Amino acid sequence: MLLVEETAPDQGALPVAALKSQLRLGSGFDPVEDATEHAALAGFLRAAIATVEARTGKVLLTRVFRLRLEDWRDPAAQPLPLAPALAVESVEMTDRTGAVTAVPADQWRLIPDNQRPILAPVGAVLPTVPMGGSVTVRFTAGFGTSWGSVPADLAQAVLMLAARYYEDRGFDSGQQLALPHGVGALIERWRAVRTLAGRGGRA
Structure with a gap:
């Protein structure tokens, strides 16, 4: 089996403002610095989305x-x-x-x-x-093309996990393998028994 993602979520659909609010980050006066921060937060959100999707088998953004x-x-x-x-x-x-x-x-x-x-x-x-x-x-x-289409518990799990990635960005990435308890609890009901997509028995 080979699964390939052909398209990526639209940058504008990522909840950067919500993550910024959760982290209590203000807006700076330097547009270059603000753009750099925006890109960094978007990166943490993409990583969090990928993690939640991998754990649940659910696609958050179409x-x-x-x-x-x-x-x-x-x-x-x-x-x-x-x-x-x-x-x-x-x-x-x-x-x-x-x-x-x-x-x-x-x-x-x-x-x-x-x-x-x-x-x-x-x-x-x-x-x-x-x-x-x-x-x-x-x-x-996917649940939809906008962040508002994502179920509330999955959306909150992403924000919590992205905030954790932001706060732990100076630590060894090996320490980030385990999901925080709160994130795991939020996604639990969405987790399904994964099935093989194909037998792969042909030669």
């Missing part, structure tokens, strides 16, 4: 992902590794020679779910993956 599999986990119902999935943009088969063929959209459908979205066949099973080849699924996932 973007496009590309999933490549050597075979379906189950040709009758292929789980997608991230939620909430909003749309499947395309499904493509690649044979052992590298030739790519688009799978018509009338052969598959998305079953949305906040925990375990499914790519399902319109008929009995999904199209057969070529021997020695792969299938690529492009899909869009």
